[in-house]
Amino acid sequence: MEKFKCLLFFVVVSLCSCDAYKILAVFPMPSPTHGILGDNMVKHLLNAGHEVTYITPFASKQKSNPKLHIVDVTDHHNFFNTDLLDITQILAGSMNFKDPNFVFSMMMNIAAMTLEHRDVQKLMKDPQQKFDVIIGEYMFADLYSTFPAVFQCPYIWFSTIEPHWMIVNLVHGPMNPAYNGDYMHANIPPFSFMQRVQELWILLTGLYRHNNEYYKREEEVYQKHIVPILKEQGKPVPDYKVLKYNASLLLGNSQVAIGNAVPLPPSYKHIGGYHIEDEVKPLPEDLKKIMDNAKNGVIYFSLGSNLKSKNLPDELKKGLLEVFGGLKQTVLWKFEENLPNQPKNVHIVQWAPQQSLLAHPNLALFVTHGGLLSLTEAVHFGVPVIAIPVFADQFLNANQAQHKGIGEKVDLTYNLHKDLKIALDKVLADLPRYTARMKELSTAYHDSPMKPKEALNFWVEHVVRTRGAPHLRSVALQVPLYQQAYLDLLVVLLAAAVAILLLVKKILCYFKSQKSIKQKEN
Numbered sequence: 015m016e017k018f019k020c021l022l023f024f025v026v027v028s029l030c031s032c033d034a035y036k037i038l039a040v041f042p043m044p045s046p047t048h049g050i051l052g053d054n055m056v057k058h059l060l061n062a063g064h065e066v067t068y069i070t071p072f073a074s075k076q077k078s079n080p081k082l083h084i085v086d087v088t089d090h091h092n093f094f095n096t097d098l099l100d101i102t103q104i105l106a107g108s109m110n111f112k113d114p115n116f117v118f119s120m121m122m123n124i125a126a127m128t129l130e131h132r133d134v135q136k137l138m139k140d141p142q143q144k145f146d147v148i149i150g151e152y153m154f155a156d157l158y159s160t161f162p163a164v165f166q167c168p169y170i171w172f173s174t175i176e177p178h179w180m181i182v183n184l185v186h187g188p189m190n191p192a193y194n195g196d197y198m199h200a201n202i203p204p205f206s207f208m209q210r211v212q213e214l215w216i217l218l219t220g221l222y223r224h225n226n227e228y229y230k231r232e233e234e235v236y237q238k239h240i241v242p243i244l245k246e247q248g249k250p251v252p253d254y255k256v257l258k259y260n261a262s263l264l265l266g267n268s269q270v271a272i273g274n275a276v277p278l279p280p281s282y283k284h285i286g287g288y289h290i291e292d293e294v295k296p297l298p299e300d301l302k303k304i305m306d307n308a309k310n311g312v313i314y315f316s317l318g319s320n321l322k323s324k325n326l327p328d329e330l331k332k333g334l335l336e337v338f339g340g341l342k343q344t345v346l347w348k349f350e351e352n353l354p355n356q357p358k359n360v361h362i363v364q365w366a367p368q369q370s371l372l373a374h375p376n377l378a379l380f381v382t383h384g385g386l387l388s389l390t391e392a393v394h395f396g397v398p399v400i401a402i403p404v405f406a407d408q409f410l411n412a413n414q415a416q417h418k419g420i421g422e423k424v425d426l427t428y429n430l431h432k433d434l435k436i437a438l439d440k441v442l443a444d445l446p447r448y449t450a451r452m453k454e455l456s457t458a459y460h461d462s463p464m465k466p467k468e469a470l471n472f473w474v475e476h477v478v479r480t481r482g483a484p485h486l487r488s489v490a491l492q493v494p495l496y497q498q499a500y501l502d503l504l505v506v507l508l509a510a511a512v513a514i515l516l517l518v519k520k521i522l523c524y525f526k527s528q529k530s531i532k533q534k535e536n
């Protein structure tokens with residue numbers, strides 16, 4: 015029976031993989047999380063038999079594969095300063111990651127640097143290069159949607175966070191701000207009156223910036239780095255506006271079970287969790303021993319790959335060690351250095367295979383920065399969380415975890431150790447309830463017709479098979495916002511009301527004058 019199943023599997027696989035496509039994957043963001051997302055997407059596409067050209071700043075990490083062609087943009091690391099995420103600056107509140115102009119300018123520079131990069135230019139100028147489809151990572155700049163003008167093939171956006179208005183705007187139009195929050199402000203619906211007003215304001219000012227200042231700056235880059243190539247190759251030069259709104263599909267690193275059940279256009283497809291390995295890798299011997307022997311369960315504490323916890327102020331380190339030392343659970347702390355006076359139940363690990371730890375039955379609680387990859391892994395393996403958000407969408411993820419009852423949120427301040435103790439006491443006292451809720455969510459997340467990586471491959475291939483999936487294109491793109499909001503009807507009604515008022519006034523005046531004439535005659 016097993017053999018027969020195997021055979022059947024191979025027949026099915028070989029039938030499916032007869033169409034191998036040439037794919038360009040654009041993931042130039044020099045940050046580890048984005049590297050994980052890009053690498054895993056490329057891995058799945060290669061495993062499905064496709065040939066991938068991969069623009070990545072993590073070139074040295076790639077395994078050689080005859081079907082993989084690397085375009086190396088490692089230089090990007092020199093321009094994107096990860097020290098921006100220095101924990102001391104965050105604690106001091108001197109970060110400007112909440113300023114949309116700051117974020118846009120930084121992301122726009124990375125996008126522009128990618129388009130003008132000598133190897134990317136070489137790729138675009140090479141007439142031998144042909145692609146069936148292009149996948150580009152959305153990072154607050156819309157510029158990668160100009161690649162299809164050069165290669166004349168369909169384009170797919172990849173969004174790294176929960177669906178939000180900026181990205182959905184590109185394939186459908188803005189999302190209704192009455193129940194779709196901007197990811198930065200981290201509001202969870204249903205909103206209060208003030209929150210609804212705030213969301214509307216963010217949307218309107220954001221749309222204004224994107225349609226004016228940002229649009230102009232991006233169009234300049236398009237004119238400078240893409241248009242000359244199109245002219246030289248005798249290809250049509252589309253308007254930047256047309257390219258910007260011409261993506262065939264939007265793949266989201268999201269899942270309904272983890273985010274909100276918001277209405278999305280047919281071209282939006284959830285593939286969140288595709289970065290998680292099918293088979294859990296075995297733990298290294300020393301970690302396995304710690305995990306197996308933890309009679310009271312294990313708490314795993316990691317602030318992710320961007321933040322260096324060694325930059326934590328000494329008092330905080332000491333405070334955290336004291337809090338952890340007072341617990342009956344074993345604590346695994348992912349940290350870059352060893353600490354003096356470590357309590358017996360606390361183990362410091364420089365590196366940890368996070369998925370393998372989360373998969374261990376003794377893992378009771380995950381204390382995380384609340385990055386979406388970590389939260390998705392927690393849901394995948396059914397482990398409740400305490401989230402300490404640091405930047406970007408992490409505040410939203412933390413609020414969401416709290417809202418769904420799968421965890422609690424703690425602010426990153428000089429009081430972290432005290433606040434974390436309160437949260438730990440709360441969650442540990444009620445752990446079975448948090449765990450049960452997390453398991454429910456995990457069941458909903460897993461109960462799906464396709465695994466995330468299968469959905470990824472299916473929809474990418476679908477776009478190629480249907481020549482850009484025009485049937486999925488949202489009709490809302492053809493209806494201007496003022497029409498969607500019926501502002502034209504409002505104008506007609508107002509005009510009619512004014513006309514009626516004027517008419518009534520005229521009639522009244524007429525009768526009045528008639529009356530006075532009659533009175534005079536009498």
Ligand SMILES: *[C@@H]1O[C@H](CO)[C@@H](O)[C@H](O)[C@H]1NC(C)=O
Pocket residue numbers: 162163167168169252256257260262481482483
């Ligand atoms: C828009 O996308 C479709 C589908 O990929 C493609 O056929 C069309 O040529 C694109 N339009 C422009 C102006 O690039």
